Amino acid sequence: MASGKIQYKTEEEIDLIRVSAKLLAQAHGEVAKLMKPGVTPKQLDRRAEEFIRDHGGVPSFKGYGPANAAFPHSLCLSVNEVVVHGLATDKPLQSGDIMSVDCGVYLNGFHSDSAYTYPIGEVSADVLALLRETKASLYKGIEKAVSGNRVGDISYAIQNHVARLGYGVVRELVGHGVGAKLHEKPEVPNFGKRGSGPLLQTGLVLAIEPMVNLGKKDVVQEADGWTIRTKDRKPSAHFEHTVVVRKDKAEILTSFEYIEQALASQ
Ligand code: MG
Ligand code: MG
DSSP states (O other), X not given: OOBSSOOBOOHHHHHHHHHXXXXXXXXXXXXXXXXXXXXXXXXXXXXXXXXXXXXXXXXXXXXXXXXXXOOOOSEEEEETTEEEOOOOOSOOOOTTOXXXXXXXXXXXXXXXXXXXXXXXXXXOHHHHHXXXXXXXXXXXXXXXXXXXXXXXXXXXXXXXXXXXXXXXXXXSOOEEEOSSSSSEEEEEOSSOOTTOSSBOOTTBEEEEOOEEESSOSOEEEOTXXXXXXXXXXXXXXXXXEEEEOXXXXXXXXXXXXXXXXXXXXX
């Protein structure tokens, strides 16, 4: 997946990624405005693509992968037991569902990548707790994204937060570097040992993205070649930010601000 060696970004490059990440955050906000029972994943996908292109960006995911099997949508829309890489369908969302919206924007030569999992209508308390704790684990990981730490410190912080609650931490899919390519080195697993893995240094831009299952950690891929779901078909949550490693505190380039504004005004 990730190729090449670790690329540390200059402040000028980080400024460009920040612009990409801002558009991405706003695109998420536009999607959030439509999020309610009855909306279809295809409607959300169309809105995201339209908004990104209207603002001069390109959806990073559309056409991603080999030419004969490229990802067909602008969003990965993963409902309930789908962990990631779900394909947009015409099936309306129902109260009680959860859905992760994963989106990437390419603008000014740089990608940004971010995901948020929504409860749709009335969702059971155990599933709401999964969403809350998966999001909390993302911020636990981000706290460790400071220079001098290692990738394993991020991984351990995420795993430690969610595994003690009895959740399954997905092993097969991981976070990654972000820049001129959507997926760069290093890989950022959501499980691991403190003090292990590549050294974090200022200017490293990472997508940190815990994928956490209500049940067991095991996942399977559907025959469509994209959709990853839990083996036990229990729900799964996914939250992701693009961040830059700094000396004392990571800077979060993407934002859930527009999503949370939209949800608060519904
Ligand atoms: Mg993503
Ligand atoms: Mg990612």
